[in-house]
Amino acid sequence: MSTSDDRRPLVDGRFRLESRLGSGGMGTVWRARDIALDREVALKEVRPPDPAVEEANPGLAVQLRERAVREARALARLSNPHVVTIHHIVDPLDGSHPWIVMELVEGRSVYDRLAEGPMPVPEVLALGRQVLSALRAAHAAGIQHRDVKPANVLLRRDGRAVLTDFGIAAFDGATSRLTSTGDLIGSPEFIAPERVRGEEGNPASDLWSLGMLLYVAAEGHHPLRRATGLATVVAVLDDPIPAPVRSGALGPVLTRLLVRDPAQRPDGALLDRLLAEAEAATKGAPAGAAHAAAGAPAPVPAPPVPGPYPHPAYATPTPPGGGFGPPTVPAPVPPAGSARPRLGGAMVAASVVLAAVLGVGLVKLLPDGDDGSDGTTGAKGRATPTSSARVPGSGSGSGSGSATPPSAAPEVRGSLLTPANVRAVLAAFREAAGTTTVKDLTIYEEYALADIPTRPGAKTYDAYEYRGGVARKTGPGGTISADDPDEQPFDAAALPWDDLPALMKRGERDLKVDDPTMRYVVVDRWTFNEDRPTLRFYLSNAYHASGYLAVDATGKVVSTLPAS
CATH class of the missing domain: 3.30.200.20 (Phosphorylase Kinase; domain 1)
Structure with a gap:
């Protein structure tokens, strides 16, 4: 030089x-x-x-x-x-x-822009169509970007977006060996789940990354960011994606885009049309009406957004009444149609390693010395799956049940995370769907969501929501893979809900999450518990610390991941 x-x-x-x-x-x-x-x-x-x-x-x-x-x-x-x-x-x-x-692009990155707070939905929609235009041009030329994220999108002074940093791009006819064997290419928070699993060559993976960027821009926090890189990768593969609450007409688009099966995502042309329709709805009607015009219920009203605040693209929602984030909806459910990943090859090995790191073992949840080996009850007052303390008419979860659906759900007061209120939620889902059989269920302190088979033995499921004492179907969900054991439905009423208070108490003590701002429960067939129905209690706070406790259907702890 x-x-x-x-x-x-x-x-x-x-x-x-x-x-x-x-x-x-x-x-x-x-x-x-x-x-x-x-x-x-x-x-x-x-x-x-x-x-x-x-x-x-x-x-x-x-x-x-x-x-x-x-x-x-x-x-x-x-x-x-x-x-x-x-x-x-x-x-x-x-x-x-x-x-x-x-x-030389005179301006700043989207990441820098988010330091001021989330972007208005019309700006996010314009941003999405512009970045999508860049990606469609790249895909037409056989190029995949593989690292679409806020820091790689620049904003000119007039607000127009420019996609940059194709340094890890892959294009047709070129070798894909850009790193040492086993290296993960791309940013964990924005990488598509199929790329984590080693599947390359699909432009839909860039569209997932774009969808996650738009989610961050509109909502002001990343839904899958965890305390460590490994935990983030696991979340990308497996965790529910919070339902958008600030995104207005963009919300239904994100719901269709952020699904884990790339075949179910809209392609570039359809995505552009969906974004254009959302733009038209936003310009032509108030926020609630625009959201309805896009095919979804009006979003939960959000409070005024204070700002600025540091690193919003990697922030978690803050507690009600302070900081940034919705007051009542900290982190909901997977978008309709989200499919759980199939783990094979290297990811199976990774699962074994992760289990070893977490010290997975069968540890009794309640410290009273009773291991529940008689198959009927464990600790005093705890009903096991063979107990009669279930949601009325849960039966086998086939959808028919042996009892008549209740005419009205039991009254619910306070947090949903109590045994009585969980049963009230399940009773409401049974009244709405005819069954307590689910593919997965997520319960937050103020609302719950479930993916429920469309009929007994069906390979399709619908998305349901419980809010304000009422359960209702929010739309078609997706398909259930017959070859994927962790997608098979099960009876949510058979989980040890009487253990929930003790589980939460233990979580508050052992997960080392100071001043938690978010508490929720995920019930599904968990990959790291041999695809058995598992109840996981999560805690997280405003400083990205998060952890969980997982128990099986007998009430025994099978995994603990404290905050790092």
Whole structure:
């Protein structure tokens, strides 16, 4: 590298470095002046690996160099106003790290914008269509971005979005070995679940990432961010996705997009139409009416949003009455049609490793010395699955039941997370759907959601919601894979709900989550409990600390994950 007359670094004898704009895992971006054309540009300097890291990972420098060249080639193949323009690539003959010369986008990233708080829904819709335009252009050219996230979307001063950083992009006909074997490519919070499982080559994966970006932009927090990277990856694969509450007409679009089966996501053309319809609904009607026009009930009213606050793209909702987040709906349920992942190969091995790390064992929940081995009762006053203390008419969960559905659900007061109130919720779901058999169930302190088979033995299910004492169907859910054991329905009434107070008490004591702001229960066939029906109690707080306790159908703790 030479220097200019004013002794500033000069790249390729032409590009004078002026100031650093930012840096990340792939390198550093500089503001520079092209002295040949007398214009400002952005130069991306590929970061050379640390010598110690290179020694431990032979060939890493070559990989980084290859990524830089791939980024330049990928960008050069695209012509779209929402894709950053590539001007030139400096590839030194001496083998030193290359430089990518790009247009200088005057503005800031979406991540920086979110430091002020969530974006208004009309702005998010416009952002979504613009980034989608970039992705559709890339997909048409055989390119997948693989790292769509707020930090990689820049906003020009007029508000238009520009997608950048194709450094880990994959395109048709090129090798996919960009990292050492086993490395996870992409940001855990925004990577699609199928990519976590090692499935590549599907443009729908970029659309999942876009959907998660739009969720963060509208809602102001990331729904699957956990205390550690590993916990986040597990959440991406397995955890319920909170239902949007601030997204207005965008909400139904997110519900259709953020499903774990890529085949059920809308493609680029359909997604653009859905976003356009949501834009039209937002412009032509008040928020509630626009939401209804998009095919969903009006969202829960949200309080005024204070700001600014730090790192909103990775924040969790804060407690009612303070900070950012909905006052009554901290973290709901999976969108309709969300499918649980099939774990195979490397992910099965990862499950075994995770189980070992968590110290999974059969530990009795209640410390009274009674292990419940008689098959009828455990601790005093606790009903087991063979007890009669169930929701009336739960039966086998077939949908017919042996009792007449109640004409009105039992009265519910206070938090739903009590044995009596859970049974009232299940009774309401049985009245609405004719059964307490579910594919999965999530209960929060103020509402609950369930995926319930459309009929006994059906391979389809509907989404249901319980709120304000009433259960109702909110729409079609999706399909139940006959080959996936963790998707098979079961009777939610057979879980040990009488143990819930003790479970929550133990969680408050052992999960090491200070000042928890969120409490909820997830019931499903859990991958890490051999796909058996499992009840997991979650705690989290405003500082990203989270943990859970999991119990099986006999009331025994099978897993504990305290906050790290």
